[in-house]
Amino acid sequence: MISHPGIDFHMIDLHVFFLFAYFFQGELGFPFKIFGGWLKMKIALANDHAGYEAKIKIKELLEQESHSVQDFGSHDSGSCDYPDYAIPAVKSVVDGKNDRAILICTNGIGMCIVANKFPGIHAALVYSEKTAAITRKHHDSRVLCLGAREFPEKDLLKFVEIWMNTEFEGGRHSRRIEKIREFEKST
Numbered sequence: 001m002i003s004h005p006g007i008d009f010h011m012i013d014l015h016v017f018f019l020f021a022y023f024f025q026g027e028l029g030f031p032f033k034i035f036g037g038w039l040k041m042k043i044a045l046a047n048d049h050a051g052y053e054a055k056i057k058i059k060e061l062l063e064q065e066s067h068s069v070q071d072f073g074s075h076d077s078g079s080c081d082y083p084d085y086a087i088p089a090v091k092s093v094v095d096g097k098n099d100r101a102i103l104i105c106t107n108g109i110g111m112c113i114v115a116n117k118f119p120g121i122h123a124a125l126v127y128s129e130k131t132a133a134i135t136r137k138h139h140d141s142r143v144l145c146l147g148a149r150e151f152p153e154k155d156l157l158k159f160v161e162i163w164m165n166t167e168f169e170g171g172r173h174s175r176r177i178e179k180i181r182e183f184e185k186s187t
Contacts (some may be wrong), residue, residue, distance in 0.1 A: 022063060040065070041164075044101035046072040046081040046089035046111070051104030054148040054156050058102060063156055065164070070098055086114040090187035093142055094118050101143045105170075108147035115143045121182045122177070127151075132159040138173045 115123030
């Protein structure tokens with residue numbers, strides 16, 4: 001061990017590890033599990049008028065878990081166009097400003113279509129607890145799309161909780177995702 005008066009090199013190693021974990025968690029495709037808790041993520045939220053009330057509850061859930069939330073709107077339930085909110089939210093994930101995004105509209109389909117126009121974004125429309133888990137385990141989705149008028153609020157919150165706490169399994173799924181990335185590069 002290297003020693004220096006007043007400096008504990010073991011403590012420095014621990015600080016370096018935490019800095020590495022914080023800055024590279026998005027690059028590695030999963031949050032590191034440390035001391036029984038998940039490293040907190042930066043989450044972009046966007047909604048249309050139909051998703052406004054659900055977004056408020058989802059935002060509360062994420063903030064209770066100490067995630068950083070960037071709200072791209074809409075900021076009320078007045079009629080609006082979902083691409084105006086989905087595009088900047090997803091772009092923030094592509095640009096690395098946020099780790100993931102959650103998009104909420106009437107049925108989730110419009111938001112999902114917009115999000116999947118961005119190369120490298122795997123947006124998934126979730127309709128059950130199983131699909132919330134599988135889209136992370138098998139597809140490494142970075143964008144969750146929800147239909148606010150398709151499910152009760154408690155179900156939507158459960159989908160978010162599962163999606164946020166499920167790791168990508170890698171393995172054979174990495175090979176499949178790599179094929180998608182290669183296709184994106186060729187078009």
